[in-house]
Amino acid sequence: MRHRKKGRKLNRTAAHRRALSANLAAALFERESIKTTLAKAKEVRPLAERLITLAKRGDLAARRRVLRVVRDRKLVYKLFNQIAPRFVDRPGGYTRIVHLGHRAGDGAPMAVLQLVEAKAEEG
DSSP: OOTTOOSOOTTSOHHHHHHHHHHHHHHHHHHSEEEEEHHHHHHHHHHHHHHHHHHHHOSHHHHHHHHHHOOOHHHHHHIIIIIGGGGTTOOSOOEEEEEEEEOTTTOOEEEEEEETTSOOOOO
């Protein structure tokens, strides 16, 4: 039974899920918009929002907590100095998920996960 169990398994092991989430969050911060499956977008969204909230704090402890997930120091620098300042007045809801329809190969529902104040571009 899965009573009170959060999250999707995405047909992966726990370590693979953590790596996938970290890589998708890093790609989101790098490009500000990523195209992925709807399930992955819904799974990564809370992580990305939590990391942006930490970056808004801006202290050393928050930077170290973000570095545990996003291993690239340049991306963490961009998150703290370019992305987080844009959301200072916003209390949450830094990302949006835009449904795109179904993928041609396997029919998987696709979506674009993007930062709210980013340019409206795909993928």
